[in-house]
Amino acid sequence: MAATRLPYIRMILGGRFPQGTKALHQQYGDVVRIAPDELSFIDGAAWKPIYGTRVGHGQKSKDHRFYAPTPGEAPSIIVSNDADHSRFRRLLSHAFSESSLRSQETIIKGYIDLLMQRLHENIDGGTSTVDMVAWYNFTTFDIIGDLAFGEPFDCLKNSEYHQWVSIIFSSLKYGAYANVSVWPSSQRLFEFVSVSHLTASHSPANFADAEQFIPERHLDNPRFANDSKTAMEPFSFGPRNCIGRDLTYVKMRIILTRMVFNFDRELDQPEKNWMDRECFVLWNKPKLMIKLKPRVHSKRS
Template sequence: MTDDSYLRCATDALTQPSIWNITLLVLIVTFIYAVFKTVYNVFLHPLRKFPGPWLYTLTSIPHTRLTLSGLSHKKHLELHLKYGPVVRIAPNMLSFNHPDAMKDLRGHRKTGEPEHGKDPISIPFNLDNIVGSNREHHTRFRRALAHGFSSQAMLEQEPTFKAYVDQLLGRLEENSSDGTVAVDIASWYTFTAFDLIGDLAFGESFGCLDNSNYHPWVALTFQSLKSLAFNTEIGRYPSIAMLVQLLPRGIFSKFAENKKLSSAKVRKRLDSGSNRPDFIGKITEGSRSKPTEINFEELASNASVLIVAGSETTATLLSAAIYFLTKNPQAFAMLAEEIRGAFTNKDEIGLITTQGLPYMQAVLDEALRLYPPVAGGGSPRKVAKGGVQIAGYFVPENTLVENDMWALHHNPKYFAQPESFVPERWLGHKDFQDDQLGAVKPFSIGPRNCIGMNIKE
């Protein structure tokens, strides 16, 4: 090779893009972007004046890490005790810990005012049901589903409730050898809740109580929830989300599989022609006068949501209540005395008769305060155009806002002895007269509060 050839090769190497040149360019651009974002988040961002750990103002990574760890509620309480009622927990996200915050953010809006919508990243799989739909469709879904959750509907469904409670008691007797062997009460409550809500939503039990195990649909539901948490947080990082989409689709197909099974079960229930007073029966009965109110796909999607939202949360509340009662013998004794004094046999216990048990209601309220099933308060809200005043603070539009229930309920500023299980605080005891009981909203508040509140009541 001549000298000219060597020179020509060297020149081409310098002038043609190489993998190293491209890599270097990417690194430089990334570094410049990171510096710009850092300067913007710290000194120029609309949320720059809100307090919080400096690292949380730079990146969403700490928030993502906490969310996926399942311990964000405890960290939020720690942050609020240090920084006050509002804390910046991510570059564009605030956490509020104040009795008025939920009402200001999630309460009913005046006519013409836009709704503070849910975090769009956290609801991509729920657009056709009551959880993730926009304002217009949510109103339509709620109107259709309300037929199955009225007080009258609950009374008509009471025999179904009693049947599963009796089955639970029978299975507990069998598996505990009449109280001599310990059982995992949380699992048994979960079996019962899914069988009951599954019966009301799909017209048939999942058979969890019969088989002492989770039905595949139930197991799939739990897997779907884990996938949702992962997908939501990864969605906050667009570049990473693009790479994750290249992974095997089985990791992200849980929701699609869940929806397919739900559709099959709803179709089977509709084809049965049964007129039993379950959720499907009440919803379709109420929709016949307005046939466009909810279609089949929406009915199936909402039925799936009702099972997840109604079963796991109910089991969590009951498990928490039993735990706190066993840890507080005096409260357990008072509850037992109230129940035994009100009824002579179990057949007298019903939805109407139990409403006259104030101590039992206080026990449930206290369990909900200490251990709310939706600890973080649900999906963050995105502040509507024009911003909003929350607990005396102006929050700019497009800001994501969290109302962490667990952190609020455990704040000593709002509750005396916040870590203690004291049902008496709900019965006017003088030691707790300053407690902010009105701030305990485990079923949320406003137009998107829990439609199944009557089940607990």
């Protein structure tokens, strides 16, 4: 890793970058060199100095290989420089604020109502399985389409991805190919640093029973008193963290509540390894086949 970028490139092109980085941290510790010019950290204390700001210093420069704007196109909020990013963020922040989301709650709930309706129509009374990855994605893109553009992509209505949504998914892999490069040592102008999301959140150094889904760890449970809660930042950290965090929480809470209320759920393939998946910027999620059985609620007198 210290001598050449080839192992790094191989991990990215194979869609195994998160898993490969995790394996390196398991072998070498909290800080590892994943390329001649790049270091990966998993300590929670690394988030602020890497992704945050300091008075008089501003933000650190971003990796130009990943954040390069498309030639001939105006830069988006993701790849824009600090000044433009701050301007974009100010313009968009109100739309994603808690008060704004409350005012849009009727729209959000409308699509979740449609999700429940479509699931009931497709489960044959509990005898058929449905791919919940697809249905959750349909709901997400319809909500985002309506909130951002004033009309949905009609994924829920048509039970399939809109062509533009399909293009987004297919382009992620090509983006990974476009972002890799072999840099001669003479052109090593910077040392790139990052925090590995997957590894930091699944490291025994940060969490007890790190590979287990145990929601109680986020409560006052003495078993997890030594967990490093600051190591997990699923929406990233600092001025460029995910602007849609509050929207995500709203959708998750309502959808989860409605799913629990409406259906009993059974995983169709419990033996499948859901974590061993390709990742090209986003995870390539497999089908999540679930048998849903409508719940019967007794009427209260």
